[in-house]
Amino acid sequence: MSEPGTGRPVLYTFVTSPYGAKAHAGLLFKGADFQLRYVNPVGLAQRLPSGRQIPVLSTPDGDLHGSDAILYALDELYPDAPRLLPDDAFLRAQAIAFNDWVSEVLIPSLFASVYLSAARGSGRVIRDGWRLGRAMRATSEGGLPRVAPYLWPWLLRRQGFVRDLARQAAGLGSAAERSAIIARRLDEALAGGPFFFQKAEPGLADVVAYAVLYPSRCLALEGIRRDMAPVAEMVDDWMRRMAERLAGGPPLIPDNLNVCPL
Numbered sequence: 001m002s003e004p005g006t007g008r009p010v011l012y013t014f015v016t017s018p019y020g021a022k023a024h025a026g027l028l029f030k031g032a033d034f035q036l037r038y039v040n041p042v043g044l045a046q047r048l049p050s051g052r053q054i055p056v057l058s059t060p061d062g063d064l065h066g067s068d069a070i071l072y073a074l075d076e077l078y079p080d081a082p083r084l085l086p087d088d089a090f091l092r093a094q095a096i097a098f099n100d101w102v103s104e105v106l107i108p109s110l111f112a113s114v115y116l117s118a119a120r121g122s123g124r125v126i127r128d129g130w131r132l133g134r135a136m137r138a139t140s141e142g143g144l145p146r147v148a149p150y151l152w153p154w155l156l157r158r159q160g161f162v163r164d165l166a167r168q169a170a171g172l173g174s175a176a177e178r179s180a181i182i183a184r185r186l187d188e189a190l191a192g193g194p195f196f197f198q199k200a201e202p203g204l205a206d207v208v209a210y211a212v213l214y215p216s217r218c219l220a221l222e223g224i225r226r227d228m229a230p231v232a233e234m235v236d237d238w239m240r241r242m243a244e245r246l247a248g249g250p251p252l253i254p255d256n257l258n259v260c261p262l
């Protein structure tokens with residue numbers, strides 16, 4: 001439900017979820033007045049107002065489920081704020097295609113770098129898993145056991161949705177091939193700047209890419225940094241521009257967890 005008494009929308013999410021971050025960044029882009037709830041992942045379905053997965057945006061008119069449903073509703077919910085999707089049909093199709101790429105290639109690759117390599121016991125993957133677990137423990141409502149960060153790489157691997165995403169990513173090629181695909185796509189989309197597709201102002205593509213890349217940077221996740229190494233400088237410059245536009249409202253990563261500020 002929306003926040004009782006105020007009618008403010010409530011976003012139910014996890015601090016480490018890239019899908020949740022897409023919705024969160026969309027609300028920040030809109031300058032929305034919303035409440036953020038980092039719901040506890042244990043017994044998740046019982047803790048959500050409806051549905052079985054995060055993100056959920058609860059509004060006085062009903063609940064929206066999933067990052068895309070939330071993002072695509074925001075222009076209608078906040079008509080006076082800058083638009084996420086342009087009116088022009090071709091530019092809109094370009095932005096939606098990029099959002100699909102983020103959901104179907106970038107995010108699954110991120111999960112694959114935790115899941116697939118964990119199977120081989122890589123130190124980097126265990127460290128990334130621990131960093132994600134520590135952030136979840138620090139934010140989840142009601143708390144998580146002290147050992148949760150140490151178990152996180154293993155717990156993540158047991159989640160059906162993580163396995164599915166990792167399989168999806170494996171279909172794209174080896175880790176090195178996926179890194180090359182990610183760096184090339186970001187390079188193509190960002191070259192010439194200042195925002196994606198040489199736009200003077202940010203839109204949906206910027207918001208969803210930022211939602212995935214910025215938290216990974218703040219939490220110092222090593223997997224994604226390796227993927228982005230060839231375009232790191234260009235991405236950092238663009239992230240600084242985005243951070244200015246999305247300032248105000250609850251940050252994607254709380255300050256006390258941000259170990260790698262821009």
Ligand SMILES: N[C@@H](CCC(=O)N[C@@H](CS)C(=O)NCC(=O)O)C(=O)O
Nearest residue numbers: 017018019053054055066067068161
């Ligand atoms: N397609 C959905 C995916 C959402 C999703 O995978 N949510 C995960 C967290 S990243 C979740 O709630 N997992 C818990 C579960 O499946 O039990 C979207 O775009 O929002």
